[in-house]
Amino acid sequence: MATSNFAEVLRVQALRRADREALVDGDARWTYAELDAEVDRHAAALLAAGVTAADLVGILARNTATYVMQLLALSRIGAVAVPLNWRLHATEQSYVISQAGIAALLYDDDFAGVAEALPGLRVLVANGSSVVDGAQRLEALLAGQPRGIRVADAEKAPGDVHRLLYTSGTTAHPKGVIHTCGNVAANHRAQVLELELTQQDRILVSAPLFHVSGLEAPGLAVFVAGATMVLTPTFKAADIAAIAERERITGMVLAAQILFGMLDLDPVPDLSALRYLLFAGVAPSVRRKVKARLPHVRLIDTFGMTECCNGVTYMDAAHEDSKLGALGAPFPGVHIRIVDESFREVAPGVEGEIIVRGEKISPGYWRDEETTKRTRRDGWFLTGDVGRIDEDGYLWFVDRRTDLIKSGGENIASAEVERVIAQHPDVAEVAVIGVADPQWDEVPKAFVILHPASRATGEDIRAHCLAHLAKFKVPKYVQIVESLPRNDSGKVLKKSLRETS
Known part of the structure; x- marks a missing residue:
């Protein structure tokens, strides 16, 4: 019986596209059949370590194939994944661990010191050789799982919690954004549709997997399309350009700083396979420079938030030039309005707060009813951003409400x-x-x-x-x-x- 467990995607792809390349991490490569089998082994290893379907499980690691496998394995057994921001100080990590109620932590060698300082964890699993007191080694746990072992996918309903992503917390403590199984499924459908993903695509994931851009733009939706995910933990323009050239990358998300760096590379990398770049916050003048250098590439402006399970608008190829500066039209299944201070919808072209609703939108914040209530009204999520919608339904960003200067x-x-x-x-x-x-x-x-x-x-x-x-x-x-x-x-x-x- 089909449920809303994302890991079931692998079962389907392992049957239909068994020999197609699914995941690339440096020189290591896995087909869909191999990836599905490895996820089963990781799921069995986590169960052997003491992780249960009722647990919230933190992951403190850089972008690696192991990280992806553990995310999929947690989904398979029905546990809630909590990707942790490894840039935070140990005291900040402790706050998240405590606020979320995380019972188990999976960590890389680089973060053994942080893991050792974290209190109240029932299960610790080291993804490398740096084993802190009480931790179990993933290598040993995997060694105890025979190849060919199968772990049944836990049955999940659309409203069940799939994971928590903690926001950056620029004004207060980080907030745990709930992503349900239904949110994730809706986003994956939207990503495949809006980015026109096929099994021929090779998508580079350089944004950290603790961030919604790494996980969901298109992130794990790559597997829904039967395409190939290529991982890198680096943010350096030259490294990303080299990987894009070597792996014949067809799509990727880039921060503005990396985009600037790639423009200045000499010699220019061969990006002839690239068909789209997804970014936000790039000035039109910079966008024109990119288009002049890469005329064959679709440049996609977007508006989104962690609370929206990534983007809710993408700029379509047909209007890249005529709507330069806009952030695109809403995804199917997403509704966007512009409202005034009395929560009344305003006319096209009039500025107001951007509010959204739809299957992709998080139901709220983990263990924070006050903030959830303050940011929801009549089924709408109040973004706190100011924008306008033109006569054709395209969204134009104006400002953060708190960034308006009153002079x-x-x-x-x-x-x-x-x-x-x-x-x-x-x-x-x-x-x-x-x-x-x-x-x-x-x-x-x-x-x-x-x-x-x-x-x-x-x-x-x-x-x-x-x-x-x-x-x-x-x-x-x-x-x-x-x-x-x-x-x-x-x-x-x-x-x-x-x-x-």
Whole structure:
């Protein structure tokens, strides 16, 4: 009987596409038949270690084939996976472990010190040789499982919890976002449809698997399509370009910084197999440069959040140019509205808060009814982002509600000022915040990273803004910096900028 257990996908693919390559990690490769068999062995090993279907299980590791197998094995036995952000300090990890109620932890050698400092874990499994007190070695557990062993897929309903993903926590402690089995299934259907995935695709996963971009864009949906997942733990532009060339990668997610780096590589890697790049937050001017270098590649802007099980809009190929700057139209099964402060839907083109609902949307936060209630209303998830929807139904991002600068009674969208500054030829990156002002309440301040060898000054940036923006939107202050503070997803921490300004 079919259920909503994602691991069942492997059973189907192992039968229908047994010899097709499913997973690549460096020089190691697994067909679908081999991957399914390895997941059975990992599932049996976890059961032997003492993990049960009732457990929440943390994974503290970099992107490896073992990580993917453990995710699939946890799904197979019916346990709840909690991919942990390995960039966090041990004290922060302890908070997540405690708040989630994690009973078991699977960890790599790199994080043995962190694992040793974590309290209250019933089961510890070391994915390498660094075995802390009380831990069992995965290698030994696997050795006890005969090849050919089969573990039945646990029956799961669409509303059952599949995993927890903890948000970056830029304003408070991390929050555990619930992804149900139904959320994940809906996202996988949407990814296959929107990215037009087939068994011929070879998708690179470089975003960490503790992040929704690594897991779900398209992430594990690769296996639904019968395609090939290629893993890498690196974020370096040159390394990713080399892997994309060697493995004939057809699609990948890239952070803006990596995209900039790939543009500057010499010689240019052979990316003739690449058919799409998925990204967010890239200025139109940069996008034009990418298109000029890679005219055959579909460039996909997106809007999404962990609470939405990744994206809810992708820009379609037909409107890449005519809707430049928009973030696409909603996925099938996703509904998006723009509402005013009274929660009334506004007319096309009018700015307001972006709210969403649909099968992909998380039902709430783990053990946090207050935040869940505050961010849900009448079945809608309140994103806290400001945007508009045009006459054709395409979403345009304006700003985070908290990033609106209130100056002299006017609202200034920091994203708008950033867009203009990013068009200056000497600017590599920019972040704009509001700072206190005795006359205007707040005024814009820009933090600018220049391209190497640039001699542009703050006044040059201001002059550029004066030529493209209303005077009240022009930053009163421009600070040239070498770097910007970021969270674990690569997003600029404007809170940190405000605290130091």
